[in-house]
Amino acid sequence: MKAGLKLFNNKKLTKNKEIISYKKPKYVYIPLVNQNDTNITPLVKKGDFVKVGSIVGKRKGNLRIPIHSSVSGKVIDFVEKPYLNGQMVKCIQIENDFEETKEKREVKKLHQYTKEEFVHQLKSCGVIGMGGNGFPTYVKYDQDIPLHTLIVNATECEPYITADYVLMMNHIEEILDTMDAIMEINHLDEVILAIKKSNQKLWKMIHNYIGTYLKIKVVFVSDKYGIGWERALVQEAKHVTYDKYPLEKGIVVNNVSTIYAIYQALKYGNALTERIVTFTGEMLKEPQNVVVKVGTPVSEVIESIGGYKRNNDIRFVAGGPMMGHTLPNDELVVSPNLNCVLVLKDWKKVEERPCIRCGKCVSVCPAKLCPVLIKDYQKNKRRLGELKPEKCVECGLCDYICPAGIPLREIIHSVKEGLK
Numbered sequence: 506m507k508a509g510l511k512l513f514n515n516k517k518l519t520k521n522k523e524i525i526s527y528k529k530p531k532y533v534y535i536p537l538v539n540q541n542d543t544n545i546t547p548l549v550k551k552g553d554f555v556k557v558g559s560i561v562g563k564r565k566g567n568l569r570i571p572i573h574s575s576v577s578g579k580v581i582d583f584v585e586k587p588y589l590n591g592q593m594v595k596c597i598q599i600e601n602d603f604e605e606t607k608e609k610r611e612v613k614k615l616h617q618y619t620k621e622e623f624v625h626q627l628k629s630c631g632v633i634g635m636g637g638n639g640f641p642t643y644v645k646y647d648q649d650i651p652l653h654t655l656i657v658n659a660t661e662c663e664p665y666i667t668a669d670y671v672l673m674m675n676h677i678e679e680i681l682d683t684m685d686a687i688m689e690i691n692h693l694d695e696v697i698l699a700i701k702k703s704n705q706k707l708w709k710m711i712h713n714y715i716g717t718y719l720k721i722k723v724v725f726v727s728d729k730y731g732i733g734w735e736r737a738l739v740q741e742a743k744h745v746t747y748d749k750y751p752l753e754k755g756i757v758v759n760n761v762s763t764i765y766a767i768y769q770a771l772k773y774g775n776a777l778t779e780r781i782v783t784f785t786g787e788m789l790k791e792p793q794n795v796v797v798k799v800g801t802p803v804s805e806v807i808e809s810i811g812g813y814k815r816n817n818d819i820r821f822v823a824g825g826p827m828m829g830h831t832l833p834n835d836e837l838v839v840s841p842n843l844n845c846v847l848v849l850k851d852w853k854k855v856e857e858r859p860c861i862r863c864g865k866c867v868s869v870c871p872a873k874l875c876p877v878l879i880k881d882y883q884k885n886k887r888r889l890g891e892l893k894p895e896k897c898v899e900c901g902l903c904d905y906i907c908p909a910g911i912p913l914r915e916i917i918h919s920v921k922e923g924l925k
């Protein structure tokens with residue numbers, strides 16, 4: 506069996522619906538976190554007035570990327586709220602004055618930015634990877650290595666999530682324009698938009714526009730879950746392998762929502778203060794894709810779209826069913842890298858049984874690891890050195906396939922944490 510797996514697909518719950526907006530939260534709670542790093546210094550105090558796009562915090566260390574307010578109003582408190590990985594993080598509570606007073610930034614026409622101005626704009630607007638990892642995007646372009654290719658990841662592998670799909674269906678011209686501008690500004694040779702083979706409706710729509718952009722190539726990739734992982738995507742789209750990062754080979758990979766955030770930064774000087782989130786799952790009355798402000802309480806959005814079918818025996822997942830994190834309740838707030846909130850019927854955990862050495866976890870792993878051996882040798886540092894658990898991308902496939910119900914992803918995650 507090749508790595509990756511064709512999974513069940515519940516995208517139909519939201520795929521063909523209009524995007525709606527929920528932009529009027531009374532309070533927002535801006536998480537002081539970036540790429541799971543909570544080492545952020547707040548730059549405001551209680552009573553300060555902020556605008557939409559004002560800088561309210563900054564990460565310490567090398568990758569100094571600012572964090573912005575998503576509303577205009579008054580800073581009223583610092584409180585802890587759950588982040589998408591379930592961790593409690595410090596948030597700045599801001600009372601919305603509903604005036605939408607905006608912080609102004611200088612802008613140019615998309616293609617007229619110099620490389621330095623482009624990098625500066627991405628940095629000052631706080632553009633980060635929106636596919637889940639939250640890595641500061643400017644860093645990928647601010648390199649000494651000559652870059653030659655941009656791959657835009659529009660594969661959206663996780664079952665249920667359609668945020669990128671509806672973004673493309675509604676904003677393809679802005680996305681293609683931005684890809685073209687990035688190519689020119691960074692003197693790239695090639696720009697690739699990677700979509701899944703089965704996504705024919707999307708392709709038909711893109712086909713109507715792509716003729717204007719002669720240098721942009723659309724590449725159709727496998728329908729298997731796992732193809733959205735950067736390493737698998739680069740291999741399938743460019744036939745290139747690398748050691749740690751695609752940048753080593755002059756390749757940048759950006760998620761398609763990140764491209765739209767770059768568009769907002771270049772065209773309007775907008776900081777990353779809102780995004781589309783897929784609110785879905787069988788236990789929501791009306792699953793929807795919603796444009797929401799960063800810091801909005803998830804419970805408020807769910808209420809605004811019709812609420813739950815019932816209030817007990819439900820399970821919340823921040824993210825998709827494969828890579829997301831199960832949370833105890835809906836107290837989570839929206840962060841720039843939250844692409845989905847999934848509300849499912851709760852289920853009893855399958856009782857774990859002894860491993861039957863079937864090898865299925867090995868055959869599906871897109872990182873070519875041996876999950877079963879990592880589990881067996883989780884306390885043996887020497888063996889772990891050979892088994893390389895740090896390469897695990899936490900896709901959840903080994904968990905999904907294991908007939909013995911062994912929580913492999915969780916085990917490998919703790920092994921990785923233990924090695925840090």
Ligand code: SF4
Nearest residue numbers: 870897898900901903
């Ligand atoms: S969770 Fe990690 S070990 Fe398991 S299949 Fe995915 S990459 Fe491989």
Ligand code: SF4
Nearest residue numbers: 860861863864866907
């Ligand atoms: S899939 Fe589960 S039962 Fe099969 S080898 Fe891996 S850990 Fe063992």
